[in-house]
Amino acid sequence: MLDLKFIRENPDAVREAIRVKNVALDLGDLLQRDRDLVALKQRVEAMQTERNANAKLVPKASPEERPALIQRGKDLGEELKALEPELRGAEDALRQLLLRVPNIPLPSVPVGKDDEDNVELRREGTLPSFDFTPLDQVEILEKQGWADFERVARVSGSRSYLLKGEAALLEMAVLMFAMDFLAQRGFTPLSTTALVRRETLVNSGHFPGDEESVYKLGDDDLLLAGTAEVPINSLYAGEQLSYEQLPMTFAGLSAAFRREAGSAGRDVRGLIRVHEFRKVEQYVLCEASQEEGLKWFEKLLANAEGILQALELPYRVIQNCTGDMGAGKVLMYDIETWVPSEQQYRETHSCSYLGDWQARRTGLRYRDENGKLLYAHTLNNTGVASPRILVPLLENHQQRDGTVRVPAALRPYLGGREVLGRPL
Numbered sequence: 001m002l003d004l005k006f007i008r009e010n011p012d013a014v015r016e017a018i019r020v021k022n023v024a025l026d027l028g029d030l031l032q033r034d035r036d037l038v039a040l041k042q043r044v045e046a047m048q049t050e051r052n053a054n055a056k057l058v059p060k061a062s063p064e065e066r067p068a069l070i071q072r073g074k075d076l077g078e079e080l081k082a083l084e085p086e087l088r089g090a091e092d093a094l095r096q097l098l099l100r101v102p103n104i105p106l107p108s109v110p111v112g113k114d115d116e117d118n119v120e121l122r123r124e125g126t127l128p129s130f131d132f133t134p135l136d137q138v139e140i141l142e143k144q145g146w147a148d149f150e151r152v153a154r155v156s157g158s159r160s161y162l163l164k165g166e167a168a169l170l171e172m173a174v175l176m177f178a179m180d181f182l183a184q185r186g187f188t189p190l191s192t193t194a195l196v197r198r199e200t201l202v203n204s205g206h207f208p209g210d211e212e213s214v215y216k217l218g219d220d221d222l223l224l225a226g227t228a229e230v231p232i233n234s235l236y237a238g239e240q241l242s243y244e245q246l247p248m249t250f251a252g253l254s255a256a257f258r259r260e261a262g263s264a265g266r267d268v269r270g271l272i273r274v275h276e277f278r279k280v281e282q283y284v285l286c287e288a289s290q291e292e293g294l295k296w297f298e299k300l301l302a303n304a305e306g307i308l309q310a311l312e313l314p315y316r317v318i319q320n321c322t323g324d325m326g327a328g329k330v331l332m333y334d335i336e337t338w339v340p341s342e343q344q345y346r347e348t349h350s351c352s353y354l355g356d357w358q359a360r361r362t363g364l365r366y367r368d369e370n371g372k373l374l375y376a377h378t379l380n381n382t383g384v385a386s387p388r389i390l391v392p393l394l395e396n397h398q399q400r401d402g403t404v405r406v407p408a409a410l411r412p413y414l415g416g417r418e419v420l421g422r423p424l
């Protein structure tokens, strides 16, 4: 959410952000409602002032004048009471619109419609060349007895997965490695739940807009978050922090749930796109300065790259265009990791800087060194998400005999194993 004062003073910049991010919002309507609400509030204040002045006159009034003054006070009280629902309705309607106002992207963000218009920034690592016919993720898993897609589909339906044996250990090793990697860099490890209250999804910016992606538990006021970013972002909601507490950096492990409503037919096989997965999330809450925010953006990106380099996986960094970055972002890069069986890079990480847009809707404020109350800036990036990361991991490190080489960084988490699986 942007500051209403900023919107009033910079309608063109906001209108441009609405345009380039393809947001369905009529800024003219919002500004008109804002003006109407200001006028209504002024009317209410004038009536309250008159009622207060009137109440002061009553004790000093003569017996003849008093009844009229008392009646006037009653009439004003009733008129004010009658205006309350209208005032509350107008405030709520304006807030619902303000929640849809997109953040202003950096000028350096490429303008575009969707992921086709994203820009590749650089490639890292060497693509594998196999002197044998490589298997794809599902073939490796099934030949090694590491998955049971048919059985689990009977239990959980489509886009479900179950990892068996060393593949189950590999998932935990990858998650634990990422948690350690981030903890060693000062990030506070968190193990969070995915069960959240609706307002946490409004706070993070997923609502309004992303409702169809989120599982809702009908009988309870609870929903299943698609990323630990949601619960972590609301941990300090509504509190006044001190600048000494900033920056707060978290490495949050949680389950993540996604309905993937819009993904019909895409990635239906294997581990790329499932309804429930696990993710180690990087989350930063820092001071309200773009320089500080961009410094953290680079750090979060470097962390994810460091994890991929330790996993010895080739990847590329792309900059998301305005149409693919979502309403709240100022800047966003995806990291895509090479998947040999698809002969293409697939998204495995997503790094975002949101300025104070997320903090404003969440009520995340802090007192700076001069005692000024400011909204903080927030950022997030994937540390590692499993099982998607297992796809490039298994495919890039597969060996001629069907076993999988374990990158050195993971061996301590796998009892020192250098190879997974048995020769086929």
Ligand SMILES: Nc1ncnc2c1ncn2[C@@H]1O[C@H](COS(=O)(=O)NC(=O)[C@@H](N)CO)[C@@H](O)[C@H]1O
Pocket (backbone or CB within 6 Å): 226, 227, 228, 229, 258, 260, 271, 272, 273, 274, 275, 277, 279, 281, 282, 347, 348, 349, 350, 351, 380, 381, 382, 383, 385, 386, 387, 388, 389
């Ligand atoms: N349906 C899914 N199945 C498996 N992995 C997924 C799924 N959806 C997302 N992911 C993984 O989770 C990562 C982060 O998801 S994201 O929506 O892009 N971004 C976020 O959630 C941010 N909070 C940064 O992590 C993706 O890059 C991908 O690796």
